[in-house]
Amino acid sequence: MATSIPEALRNVKALTFDVFGTVVDWRSSVHQELMKRAREKTTSPTFGRSPESSQARLKAMTDDDWATFTQEWRTTYYVFTREFVPGKSEWKDIDTHFYDALRELLDKWGLSGIYADDETQTISQIWHNLKPWDDSAAGIQRLGTQLVTSTLSNGNQSILKDLNEYGDLGFRRIISTADFGAYKPHPSTYLGAVGALGFRPEEVAMVAAHLGDLAGARSSGLRTIYVERPREEAWGVEEDRYKEAREWVDLWIAQDEGGFLEVARRLGISE
Incomplete structure (x- = not known):
């Protein structure tokens, strides 16, 4: 079985996992919860206290509108983490970002005054309870029988701990880029995780559904495992960088090949 393991991964002792999109299906989880909260709000005693224009807007919101809202919320996270400059930008953790971004989006969508501050805060905590992909828990647990499995996400520690518990993911370590005062793809995040795990870069493989994340890990000397997930890849298949990534x-696991369970199989880890 060992001969089938990709040569570059034969000395790997630990796996670091991106979480949002790679381990958990944030899109459907957030979308469904936003719609649920909206339905509950329209029947709540406090709904009539909201501005009439906001009430009408909330009632008019369609499933597609909430899907777009969800994507915009996620995009703010991507932009925020990519623009953050360690040592220059004022520090803000992801929980705070999601709250601030939600408030801005509610205003943008004409939903000002619908939710009180405490309700907005509660809604922003949606990101602590996201459904894992079907193979995630079983795959991570199987991989963890022979390798150190760790998160390496821009999500802060409380988010990652809650996601690990909520999805029964079984990560052996919880590492956040916030531990290093930076966000991926800054090199300090990948090298910080390697140091925290006590290995050399070539002994750690980054697992992600985003080639940009893997490119950052590779630049820091880590090995790379790509697991395709629905609608997660930002690089177009016709782009040169996508073709070069091939x-x-x-290790490249296509969307229909079994996710983390297939990663385990390719690494020679059986049931």
Whole structure:
């Protein structure tokens, strides 16, 4: 079985996992919860106290509108973490970002005054309870029988701990980029995780559904495992960088191949 393991991964002792999109299906989880909260709000005693224009807007929101709202909320996270400059930008954790971004989006969508501050805060905590992909828990637990499995996400510690518990994911370590005062793809995040795990970069493989994340990990000397997830990849399949990634990614698991369970199989870890 060992001969089938990709050569670049034969000395790997630990796996670091991106979480949002790679381990958990944030899109459907957030979308469904936003619609549920909206339905509950329209029948609540406090709904009539909201501005009439906001009441009408909330009632008019369709499933597609909430899907777009969800994507915009996620996009703010991507932009925020990519624009953060360690040592220059004022520190803000992801919980705070999601709350601030939600308030801005509610205003943008004409929903000002619908939710009180404490309700907005509660809604922003949606990101602590996201449904894992079907293979995530079983795959991570199987991989963890022979390798150190750890998160390496821009989510702060409380989010990651809650997601690990909520999804029964079984991560052996919880590492957040916030532990290093930076966000991926800054090199300090990948190298910080490697140091925290006590290994050399080439002994750690980054697992992600985003080639940009893997490119950052590779630049810091980590191995790379790409697991395709629905609608997660930002790089277009016709782009040169996507085609080039096909050559440098150490293990590529297509969307219909079984996710983390297939990663375990390719690494020679059986049931």
